[in-house]
Amino acid sequence: MNIQIGIDYYPEQWSRELWESDANLMQETGVSTVRMAEFAWSRLEPAEGDYRFEWLDAAIDTFASRGMQIVLCTPTNTPPNWLTARYPDVLPLDEQLHVVRPGVRGHRCNNSPSLRRVGSAFVEAISRRYAKHPAVIGWQIDNEMHDQECHCDTCNQAFVAWLRQRYADLEELNREWGTVVWSGEYGDWAEITTPIGGGRPMNPSYMLEYKRFCSDSVGHLLNWQLEILRRNCPEQFVTHNMWQYPNTLDYYDLHRELDFVSFDYYPNELYRDYGDRFPRNGALTLDLVRGIKRQGFWVMEQLSGAQGAWMPIQRTPYPGLIRARSWQAIARGADRIVHFRWRSATVGAEQFWHGLIDHSNVPGRRFREFAQLTREVNRLGERLGGSVVANTVAILHSHDQHTALSLQAQAEGGMSYIDNLSSMHNAFLKMGVGTDVINWTEPLDGYKIVVVPSLFLLSEEVARRLERFAEQGGTVVLTNRTGVKNMRNVCEMRPLPGLLAEAAGVVVSEYDAIGRSEHAIRDAQGRIFAAQQWCDLLELRGAQAIAWYDNDFYEGVPAVTVNAFGAGQVYYVGTWPEPAYFHALFEELLAQTGLAPGLRLPEGVELSVRTKGEAAFRFLINLTNEPRVIELDTPCVSLLTGERLERQLILPALGVDILE
Known part of the structure; x- marks a missing residue:
């Protein structure tokens, strides 16, 4: 498939005369793809069962007649007013059992029987109508699905049913969650509810399971639509435009049955003002998205102008930014870039989420930059089409770690799983070394270095896989807060780093949650580096120390170690050092494994x-x-x-x- 450029378009918001002139300009510019209908449910079905597809037929034909391909969306993100008025169970209840009223969008309970029944009928109707249309190449399910927590009776019942599939009986659940604490034991399944009331703190095992259930509920909403589209439209692809990470959803599960990953990418001008911190580092976002299915992906919404809707209007993109960030996405695995949006909306909540053309309807600087990008991509699209990103360094990412560490802050001032992963990724990025950011349960074949930040929850399967990787000659980098808990979010009664203590060749005799307090470590060359967040005091059990703490009562205690394990080696980083240390450490590892970069990159x-x-x-x-x-x-x-x-x-x- 050639790499191509597309546009997000909302024909229901514009006159038919504008459709014609817009389609002509898109054709002249070289646009290949138009995405439409993601929020058009009320226009397509103004009353239950009253389907009005004629206007969409005309819109599709307007662009298809000029050689453009069409991606259609199921508009279930925006239930129409008639639906929520007739079927109150469509609207979710918050943790105080208040109804979440229609507002911006996403006002729906993912488990609502009425939403599924009425939504299924609509998806059946629209998919049957366009299954054979020669211009319609695929479908986007819903829009930017997120963890819409709901506490209605349906969700309570669904949560209990979900738990009953995971636990043999209440005795096992009580034991695994440790509900004996604070007299929290359950005597009947009917006593279990979603976390109503919002009181804190709550049982961490219970909360992790509830977050998993919420993610699975979003998958439920996606999957009943996927089943209909697969049955009716076997020749057309199906995807979903996820919001960029971090998010409350397990995107690995969510995308398992989809044809490819799509996501919405808004790397505005301000991202560069914040240095290394994620999510402002767009390269990590792109590498993480590529790693979800370990293949190329689409950007279904790409930055086209200043953002502004539920926030003040942001800076306008600097000259060159739209083009640079689009090529950045292609460089890291995007096979199609669809820009949001063609023209800034004159009505509605997103009037100031700017498109390529401003309200004036006069194409300006940003549009000319987009046109240049489109010409370049069209000229090179066939040559670059079919190319892939393949790296020999991997960073393991785990949605469960992100969730568990979000539920229980480990150090004052935050100890963000994603920010820490980002700082390690950024060290490779600055050296020009490509990294795959993949799910922590994926096979590790083909990699030489695997970096594994904070395996707070650790399973036997993952521990054994990392050991085998090292035994066969690989290099593993572990960090503090590894092996703390099992997959039920229960602390393990064994010395840290738990199941990986033998591979690391160390045990943690004590730890100090230093938070914002700045400590120091000293490496073998005598260089001093700042460190924050955490200090594991390490006892050597076969490993060799390569950096030591340089202050506090544990001055001289090992802070970073390396252990020969089989034909490979396992590093353990017991604190969280400044970026310069990770740069120095990874530079040494790359030299040892023959992966030293050929180019030295200037800053930025x-x-x-x-x-x-x-x-x-x-x-x-x-x-x-x-x-x-x-x-x-x-x-x-x-x-x-x-x-x-x-x-x-x-x-x-x-x-x-x-x-x-």
Whole structure:
């Protein structure tokens, strides 16, 4: 499939005369794909069973007649007023049992029988109508699904039914959750409810299971639609446009049966003002999305202008940012980029979530930049099509770790799982080393280095997989807060790092949750690095210390270690050092494993490689507002300009180049 550019369009918001002129301009610009109908339920079904598809027929034909492909959406994210008025069970109840009224969108209970019954009839009708349409290539289910917690009777019953599938009986549940604490034991399944009232703190095992149930409830809403679309539209793809991480949903489960992952990417200008912290690091977002199914993905909404709806209007994208961030997404695995939106809305809550064309309806600077991007992608789309991102370094990501650590803060000032993962990812990013961010339960074949931040919950299966990887010659990097609990969110009665203590060759004799307090560590070369959040005091059980604490009562105690394990090695980082330490540590690991990068990147320049057969395409993107000079390690040809580059590449501010 060629790499292509598309547009999000809302024909129900514009006159038919505008459809024609917009379609003509899209055709001239080279737009290949139009996504529509994600919020149009009330226009498509103004009363129950009264389907009005004629206007959508006309809109599809307007763009299809000019050679564009169509992605249709199921609009279940916005239940119409007639539906919520007639069937009150569609609306969710919050933790105080108050009805969540229609407002922006997403006002629905994921387990509502009425939503499923009426929504199924609608999805049946629209999918049958367009299953054979030659221009309709696929479907997006719903929109940016999120963890809409609901505490209605239906959800209470569904939660209990969900638990009864996971536990043999109440005796097992009480034992596994430790409900004996605070007299929380259940004597009847009917005593279990969702966490009504919002009191804190609550049993962490109970809360982790409830969060898992909520994620599965979103999957329930997605899956009954998927079943209909698969049955009626076997030749068309099905996807969903997830919101960028971190999120309350387990995206690995959610996307298991979908054809590919899609997500909405809004890396606005302000992201670069905050340094290393996630989610402002767009490269991590893209690597994480690619890792969900370990294949190429779509961006279903890409930044096109200043954001503003439920927040003040943000900065307008600097000249070059729209193009640079689009190429960044392609560089890291995107196979199609669909921009949100064609024109800024004149009505509704998102009037100031700006599109490519402003309210004036006069194409300006941002549109011209989009047109340049579209020309470039159309020229190179076939050549780059079918290329993939393949790396030999992996970072393991776990939604369960994110959830469990969010439920119980480990140190004052926060000890964010995602932020910590980001700082390790960023060390490789600054060196120009590609990383796959994959689910922690995935096979590790083909990797040489695997980085595993805070396996707070640890299973036998994952522990054994990491041990086998090291035994066979791999390098594993573990961090503090590993092996603390089992998968029921219950603390293990064994020395940390629990199941991985033998592989790490250390045990934690004591720990100190230092939070914002700044401590120091000293490496073997005598270099001093700052550290915060946490200090594991390590006892060597076969490992070798490579850094020691440099202050406090545990000055001289090992802080970072390495252990030979089989043909490989296992590192253990007992504190959370500043980014410079991770850079130094990973630089050494890359040299040991023969993965040292060939290019030295200036600050703010990203490198990603896509390969296709024997061809390798190096994408270099300058995400700063200043020119950057890259010293090349080998002569290359620029695919964008055709120029042969011998020694240097000069990237202007927010500049892009692709070298073969």
